[in-house]
Amino acid sequence: MIPAQFDYVEATSVADAIRLLAEHGDEAKLLAGGHSLIPLMKLRLVTPATLIDVTHIKELSYIKEDGNNIVIGALTRHRDVELSELVKKHLPLVAHVAGEVGDPQVRNRGTIGGSLVHGDPAADLPAAALATGATMVVVGQNGERRIAAQDFFIDFLETAVQPGEILTAIEFPKHTNAGWAYEKFVRRAMDYAIVGVALQLGSQPGVALVNMSNKPHLAESASQAIAKGAAISDVLAVINNNTNPPEDLNATVEYRQHLARVLTQRAFATASK
Amino acid sequence: MSLVGARVLRKEDPNLITGNGQYVDDLQPAGCTSMVFVRSTEAHAKIRSIDTAEALALPGVLAVWTSANIAQLANCPGGLPGLDQPLLAKDVVRFVGEGVAVVVATDRYIAADAAELIVVDYEPLPAVASLSAAMAPGAVVLHEVLGGNTVHFQDFENPLDEVFAAAPRTASLHIVNNRCAPTPIEPNVCLADWGRSGLTLWAAFQAPHHLRNTIAQYFGIPQDSTRVVAPDVGGGFGAKINFVPEFFLTALLSKEIGKPVKYTQTRSECLVAMLHGRAQEHDASVAFDNDGRILALKLTVTQDQGAYPNGTGMGLPVLTTAMAAGCYRIPAVAISWRNVVTNTTPVAAYRGAGRPEASYTIERLIDLIADETGVDPVEVRRRNFIPVDAFPYATHSPLAMYDSGNFAGALDELLKHVNYEELKKEQEKRRQDPAAKLLGIGFASWLEIAGFGPPGSLEAFGHLASWESAQVRIQPDGSAIIFTGASPHGQGTVTTYAQIAADELGIDFDRISVKHGDTAVVPQGIGTMGSRAVAVGGEGVKTASGRVYENAKRIAAHLLEASAEDIVIEDEKFFVKGTPARSVPWSEVAWKSFQPLELPGGMEPGALDSTVFQQVPNFSFPSGAYCCVVEIDRETGAVNIVNMYLVDDCGTVINPLLVEGQVHGGVAQGIAQALYEHMLYDPSGVPRTSTLMDYLVPAASDLPGYITGRINTPNPSNTLGAKGVGESGSVGAPPAVVNAVVDALSHLGVKHIDMPVTPIKVWNILEGAK
Structure with a gap:
């Protein structure tokens, strides 16, 4: 509840943030909304020597239309994504x-970029990014890299963002007028999902699972089956392929896999309406 | 117009909702320092050594103490002699969260940094983290002086074997009453300043005089220069009537370093160091006939006391067994209890303290009888209720002499709100439709013992006495200040007492203040717990106000040259009944009450001050009838409360808004126990629910709306007729919720599910039934 001592610096631009990351090295952490980082620091599970506050970089907070994509700046708050008319029209699942x-x-x-780079398998937004086929834009001293969502999440709380890099934007292909659903099973409304299923239908369908693996999980076999127009029973038969669900007080592996099937079926019913 | 019974807005709220409340942590006297604990990470271990050198060397650190620094000090008050908790663990730690060392530094960050530098070398011992482990043959013993882990065993006087053998039917349940962490929004916080003029301790506490008396005795200092202040307090739920090591450590450290020392518990510490509640297991049997009439009840309560048995904790099974029969006429009742120590956080009072456990078990048994006989659960209740003409009703327990009640009346009122027959049809229809959610209807006719109270009742828990003090002091302008020994921490006592006094004194509600929580200001006091603030303290306010009013009438009569018996009051004006044109205002009566020349013969200045130590002859017995309707998702096992109908009989209602608030809050905690909260330990004694991510306190969005109703059977033990309502919801809600869940699943042969009813438990039952 009382964090260890740390230094605090403010970055004024992306270039400034990259310079500060290089200067402070591995011991530095970027601070955006802080809603994942600060609790870990208060429990002293994470003790960065320096926090580089990027929240004042105005250029990273935006939602814009770019051809077939909607691009969201990494520092855009969840509330702004939720309420954006642009996102609601073209990416209703993400909103x-x-x-x-x-x-x-x-x-x-909290910010969308902060949630994605945290790489928590129990978080909501990584599943939406996976299901919609988003691309992450990462900038470092060597320039810009674009990483597909399914290559972005590496392991528990680990992403493809390298030391010295910063996630600047997320490009989402538009899913205008396509069916979608998000099913989240929780005991309390504000909890992390015990299991969640993000489903995007349409021309580029995808289904991603929350809290069913050591990392945010794209259900590839199921996504491919949906793309081929397979029957729901065939999708359900493969929805748990390659998952590695955790066991905790709320659920066993068996129960989580059962919930994944139930929630996927419900997601289909909702998305197909 | 009478203010008692009016929906008056709380006097407390403007400050609290604008962030202007003043809690202990808001206080920052000059030179204030901060204390932080090093707490045991082991459930049971010998302490080989504690290395404090690095911590002491950190700039800003003023003191580092281990048990070696306080070897001369007695253990923490409130425990049992020989089994009490040291202020800091001596050679052995007995639960995760026990204090091992403290650091005082110039600020809290430095203190926390220093605490992290302290190295404790533990030699782990086997731990017992459950009742069954603690009672198993060969189990490791926590306190050698006991020779085992049972602190006290009270056997049956008569186990009723013949009654059970001869009964047409019998049924039994083993019931776990899940351990809960009280989790008030404000954790334990205290601030000690021990200077030349004495010791002042600000503490988030429910009974400041009790703490003042205890801390003075502990240090051997006089009470006149020992002051305890409980300013705004953010909830307590019984957990803040326990003496905890931080009170004594901050005091002594303040004396040692010559500066104020503050301790603010973290949320994580609060879950393991603040005393827990419930943690009972019951073995319950009933004998009954084919019509569902109960012939006998037999109950054994096994109470988990945690690592250090506490006086209040030892009282829990006494209260549970006293109330074992609930609102039913049961010809033979046999009770037995056992107190057991385990390597877990000590257990004491938590909203309801022993009574929720009693009502839960008897109400589960009533539904079991209904299930066994096929008689409707509502009808089983009716057939066994103590009838209205049977009061006063002597129970099996000398503690519980029921003085009043109308249990059938509450159930009748409840059924006006619940469309029971329609719900039963709907339940049957849904059972036939595999796609439909299952419906369950659960009842609880609950009764509790409250209004602690009668002489001897609180003395048994170490308090000075069981009265409550009230002092009414009229100011020269005719406004009134009331000083109470009750110590509100969310109840709205400032408002309800002003309502009571306004009616008695004829003074405007807005010109009455209520002061509490400061031993230097309030003459004497006991505190707020056991739903006693209105039933005992409020009665005292009424008595004292009435005495002041009688003297005020005498002064008014003198000024009006009339007889006191003829004086009446309206709009703060005294006049002779029937002649309002000639009147004397309260302000003038008040002013002149301080002027000897203006007083009637024989009266002295100060006649409009009255102090009362209010006694009551008996406990109070709040009761009610609740109904919970749940839906169960057959695929996921999730339980959703569709409706919660609540009929309370708390006697006279002082303020309906506050009664509803208490019922809503109590029911929320009851639902929390039934569906969400469970303080769990792994077999080695490590808490598995040590953050609010795992220990699930529900929020408003997780709770249903409530439909509340009321009947009024006045409390015969005070003139207000009020019984208290603070604990009612937490007594009545758990059985209503669990009865509803079991009802929804009864067609699958389900007889009982232990709390909390989690989705995975229900899913496993549904899967097992396939």
């Missing part, structure tokens, strides 16, 4: 999932 994160206080502080 809805942003509105499912935590509670209103969290959504007014």
Whole structure:
């Protein structure tokens, strides 16, 4: 509840943030909304020597249309994504999932980029990014890299972002007028999902699972089956392929896999309406 | 117009909702320092050594103490002699969260950094983290002086074997009453300043005089220069009537370093160091006939006391067994209890303290009888209720002499709100439709013992006495200040007492203040716990106000040259009944009450001050009838409360808004126990629910709306007729919720599910039934 001592610096631009990352090295952490990082620091599970505050970089907070994509700046707050007319029209799944994160206080502080780079398998937004086929834009001293969502999440709380790099934007292909659903099973409204299923139908369908693996999980076999127009029973038969669900007080492996099937079926029913 | 019974807005709220409340942590006297604990990470271990050198060397650190620094000090008050908790663990730690060392530094960050530098070398011992482990043959013993882990065993006087053998039917349940962490929004916080003029301790506490008396005795210092202040307090739920090591450590450290020392518990510490509640297991049997009439009840309560048995904790099974029969006429009742120590956080009072456990078990048994006989659960209740003409009703327990009640009346009122027959049809229809959610309807006719109270009742828990003090002091302008020994921490006592006094004194509600929580200001006091603030303290306010009013009438009569018996009051004006044109205002009566020349013969200045130590002859017995309707998702096992109908009989209602608030809050905690909260330990004694991510306190969005109703059977033990309502919801809600869940699943042969009813438990049952 009382974090260890750390230094605090403010970055004024992306270039400035990259310079500060290089200067402070591995011991530095970027601070955006802070809603994942600060609790870990308060429990002293994470003790960065320096926090580089990027929240004042105005250029990273935006939502814009770019041809067939909607591009969202990494520092855009969940609440802004949730309420954006542009996102609601072209990426209704993403807008809805942003509105499912935590509670209103969290959504007014937390950022989409912060949630994605944290790489928590139990978080909502990584599943939306996977299901919609998003691309992450990462910038470092050597320039810009674009990483597909399915290559972005590496392991538990580990992403493809390398030391010295910063996630600047997320490009989402438009899914205008396509069916979608997000099913989240929780005991309390503001909890992390025990299991969640993000489903995007349409020309580029995808289904991703929350809290079913050591990392945010794209259900590849199921996504391919959906693309081929397979029957729901065939999708359900492969939805748990390659998952590695955790066991905790709320669920066993068996129960989680059962929930994944139930929620996928419900997601289909909702998305097909 | 009478203010008692009016929906008056709380006097407390403007400050609290604008962030202007003043809690202990808000206080920052000059030179204030900060204390931080090093707490045991082991459930049971010998302490080989504690290395404090690095911590002491950190700039800003003023003191580092281990048990070696306080070897001369007695153990923490409130425990049992020989089994009590040291202020800091001596050679052995007995639960995760026990204090091992403290650091004081110039600020809290430095203190926390220093605490992290302290190295404790533990030699782990086998731990017992459950009742069954603690009672197993060959189990490791926590306190050698006991020779085992049972602190006290009270056997049956008569186990009723013949009654059970001869009964047409019998049924039994083993029931676990899940351990809960009280989790008030404000954790334990205290601030000690021990200077030349004495010791002042600000503490988030429910009974400041009790703490003042204890801390003075502990240090051997006089009470006149020992002051305890409980300013705004953010909830307690019984957990803040326990003496905890931080009170004594901050005091002594303040004396040692010559500066104020503050301790603010972290949320994580609060879950393991603040005393827990419930943690009972019951073995319950009933004998009954084919019509569902109960012939006998037999109950054994096994109470988990945690690592250090506490006086209040030892009282829990006494209260549970006293109330074992609930609102039913049961010809033969046999009770037995056992107190057991385990390597877990000590257990003491938590909203309801022993009574929720009693009502839960008897109400589960009533539904079991209904299930066994096929008689409707509502009808089983009716057939066994103590009838209204049977009061006063002597129970099996000398503690519980029921003085009043109308249990059938509450159930009748409840059924006006619940469309029971329609719900039963709907339940049957849904059972036939595999796609439909299952419906369950659960009832609880609950009764509790409250209004602690009668002489001897609180003395048994170490308090000075069981009265409550009230002092009414009229100011020269005719406004009134009331000083109470009750110590509110969310109850709205400032408002309800002003309502009571306004009616008695004829003074405007807005010109009445209520002061509490400061031993230097309030003459004497006991505190707020056991739903006693209105039933005992409020009665005291009424008595004292009435005495002041009688003297005020005498002064008014003198000024009006009339007889006191003829004086009445309206709009703060005294006049002779029937002649309002000639009147004397309260302000003038008040002013002149301080002027000897204006007083009637024989009266002295100060006649409009009255102090009362209010006694009551008996406990109070709040009761009610609740109904919970749940839906169960057959695929996921999730339980959703569709409706919660609540009929309370708390006697006279002082303020309906506050009664509803208490019922809503109590029911929320009851639902929390039934569906969400469970303080769990792994077999080695490590808490598995040590953060609010795992220990699931529900929020408003997780709770249903409530439909509340009321009947009024006045409390015969005070003139207000009020019984208290603070604990009612937490007594009545758990059985209503669990009865509803079991009802929804009864067609599958389900007889009982232990709390909390989690989705995975229900899913496993549904899977097992396939």
